[in-house]
Amino acid sequence: MVADRRASACNGPGGGRDARRHGPLVPCRRPETLRPVPCSDRHRDRRDSPGGRLPRLPARRLRLHSRPRADAHRLRRGCRDRSGPGRGRAAGARRSGRADRMSRPLVTAGPAIASLEQRSDSLLILDIDEVVLEFIAPFGALLEEHGARLHPESFKLTGNVRSISTGTALTGHELDQLTVRLYEEQETRQRPVAGVSDTLRQLARRTDILFLTAMTPSYYDVRRALLDREGLAYPMIATERSKGAVVAELRQRWRGTSIFVDDLPPNLASVRKSAPDTHLLHLMANDVFRQHLPALPTGARAATNWQEASGIIDEILGAAV
Numbered sequence: 001m002v003a004d005r006r007a008s009a010c011n012g013p014g015g016g017r018d019a020r021r022h023g024p025l026v027p028c029r030r031p032e033t034l035r036p037v038p039c040s041d042r043h044r045d046r047r048d049s050p051g052g053r054l055p056r057l058p059a060r061r062l063r064l065h066s067r068p069r070a071d072a073h074r075l076r077r078g079c080r081d082r083s084g085p086g087r088g089r090a091a092g093a094r095r096s097g098r099a100d101r102m103s104r105p106l107v108t109a110g111p112a113i114a115s116l117e118q119r120s121d122s123l124l125i126l127d128i129d130e131v132v133l134e135f136i137a138p139f140g141a142l143l144e145e146h147g148a149r150l151h152p153e154s155f156k157l158t159g160n161v162r163s164i165s166t167g168t169a170l171t172g173h174e175l176d177q178l179t180v181r182l183y184e185e186q187e188t189r190q191r192p193v194a195g196v197s198d199t200l201r202q203l204a205r206r207t208d209i210l211f212l213t214a215m216t217p218s219y220y221d222v223r224r225a226l227l228d229r230e231g232l233a234y235p236m237i238a239t240e241r242s243k244g245a246v247v248a249e250l251r252q253r254w255r256g257t258s259i260f261v262d263d264l265p266p267n268l269a270s271v272r273k274s275a276p277d278t279h280l281l282h283l284m285a286n287d288v289f290r291q292h293l294p295a296l297p298t299g300a301r302a303a304t305n306w307q308e309a310s311g312i313i314d315e316i317l318g319a320a321v
Ligand SMILES: [Mg+2]
Pocket: 071, 127, 128, 129, 130, 131, 262, 263, 264
């Protein structure tokens, strides 16, 4: 299947076998802002290198679906490093018969990097779930509505969410469906993390700010509306791509100090690998998983709330002056 995916990616627009195998294409709501990027290990490496971008494919080839291919999905599985022979995404897809679904291109929603307004030479890049918007708390509330409860005994959701009445662990599919519902209803369920609005208002005087979320890009519009309503009108990119690859591209425009903030250590590691001069800051608003947090990349700083995060970001920006 990997070979097929590579061949399809190289075919470019029109994609031949891939397009026929996927069937009818589903138009997205904002096709002009979506940029599909073919997925394969080889091409992921190329994208991680500045200048290694693949040609754009036309938006009409997009095919979005309701499965949450997002940081939420990564947390669900527990941030495991699944690299190595027979352990990657492709191998898992072959075992579970999901090869067709897994062969679709990765997509991105939001403004093109070249079109982003640049007022500063420095850039603060923020993940959204558990950094800007609460995720675990509203997810826990949703679980309770469905008769389930989170028991954070390790850094993952799978196996740690159990039926209140029977004690049976919810399946990965059930957790995915609940995540989809949370994203669909995020305007009424997700709230800004305490202190984020005021802190970003202050920081915006010193640095450009960009939201970079691994939320399923088809929910871009509803999240944009939520952020705007809360006074968090900073530009947002929603992507299924490696965050490291995106940050490496951003560094081509913002050559000064860059700071990346995320709650999932693998995303910090991805940025360390692809944009090594970017400062890393771990921030996870909810503390239920804190005692099980995996190791952070060397040199990454950590904060437990926005007051601490603000001090660290101020220090980094101040040291660069
Ligand atoms: Mg997050």
